[in-house]
């Protein structure tokens with residue numbers, strides 16, 4: 001294991017918060033010194049087009065993986081929901097940290113909740129998952145694209161382009177922006193994305209000493225829940241451009257997994273939903289549960305919702 005450790009991170013305020021959070025935990029809990037290496041990814045540069053059309057969420061992690069591969073860094077900190085379902089050869093997720101609030105937040109300057117929005121109101125979101133669920137709750141809304149990091153999206157709201165926007169509560173809380181949240185969507189109303197609110201620590205697969213050290217920071221209940229959520233996506237082809245939501249929560253030793261699949265042309269087809277549960281004790285069992293949820297969605301007709 002190389003010390004001091006270099007952490008590769010994107011340079012958005014949220015990414016830096018997350019990298020500094022991990023840096024502090026390395027110091028306080030493991031006695032390890034780490035420095036940050038900030039970098040811009042293609043995902044940060046492309047603001048004008050829908051990400052799914054230009055290469056997907058992987059664009060946020062590729063440059064960081066290159067830094068790991070070249071030995072310029074040993075650890076990359078990601079929002080788990082931005083991490084592709086399959087990592088390239090040579091990389092591994094060494095740990096998933098305890099999840100922040102996984103819910104989506106309703107953010108508006110003039111309205112207290114989705115129910116209070118007038119007919120035909122304009123809501124900002126570029127997430128197909130959020131768009132399909134918003135339109136399923138309120139078919140009258142006009143959903144308009146909204147990209148950029150959290151500060152950019154809030155600024156576009158404040159400039160008057162939208163009546164409301166939808167953002168992950170976790171990011172707002174981490175940046176001290178919880179006061180911008182007007183209402184939290186309950187998960188059965190707006191089911192979160194796989195991994196939402198959790199952080200994933202990615203390293204090179206050939207660094208077992210670092211993997212052993214980072215394992216001490218892992219939060220097993222979060223990791224198993226996220227393994228189940230990510231397995232749903234993987235079983236449906238793993239594409240980040242699918243309007244797919246998956247969220248697992250613990251009830252005692254039972255993991256309850258909800259999934260929802262929307263159609264890219266939201267108005268043409270209803271959301272498909274599945275709920276499965278099992279006593280889960282390890283990663284293999286969590287993945288079995290995820291595949292079971294995907295199987296249910298296929299039985300409901302998911303085939304005609306999937307590309308090609």
Ligand SMILES: NCc1[nH]cc(CCC(=O)O)c1CC(=O)O
Nearest residue numbers: 079082167168170171196197198
């Ligand atoms: N897709 C961008 C992204 N990646 C992680 C978060 C928020 C924090 C998280 O869910 O971990 C966000 C912002 C958002 O979706 O509103």
